[in-house]
Amino acid sequence: MSTVVSQGVPSLSPERQEELVSLVNALRESLTSESVQSLVRLGTQLGELADVATRPGMASLVEELSETGPALERLLGLLRELEANGGMRRLEELLTLVKAMADALTSESVTGLLSRLLPWLELLDRLGDSALVRKLPAFLDALDQWVAEPPSPQERGGLLRLVRAAREPEIQDVLTAGLHLARRMAPVLRAG
DSSP states (O other): OOOEEETTEEEOOHHHHHHHHHHHHHHHHHOOHHHHHHHHHHHHHHHHHHHHHTSTTHHHHHHHHHHTHHHHHHHHHHHHHHHHTTHHHHHHHHHHHHHHHHHHOOHHHHHHHHHHHHHHHHHHHHHHHOHHHHHHHHHHHHHHHHHHSOOOTTTOOOHHHHHHHHTSHHHHHHHHHHHHHHHHHHHHHHHO
């Protein structure tokens, strides 16, 4: 291939000129309006990417991403593992369930649910302030002790043993408390 330079512009051999004309014709025939639009979109996206890449702080972001590369690789590994063992599918199902529940919660349903829960919450609040609840651990300890050490056959006895036990101050305290409770509960039980 020989080129002749005339007045600073190279001239091409006829064969080379034919090759270039065929190449230009092939390019022109292959460029449809869709491919031109696609090239324009690609050029626009490349320009936008260049704009983003030249913004202040992007260099530090790229540097930070390069430093967190190992952590990102581990995260990607975990995601691949979740995908392989079906965890991603289960996670998707869970998220779908949560979304369905959130969609189903209308203000009316939340109001209805809260109106049903409110009496129970008030009861729990009252129980928290109750002297019975404060003494409950001691009652449970006494019951555990009773279960662990049941009465022996010698401690059992007839009516005389019962009368002697009734004279003990601890037994009298328990019997008095039981009678007091029975008097308080009787009106409640009668009211239904």
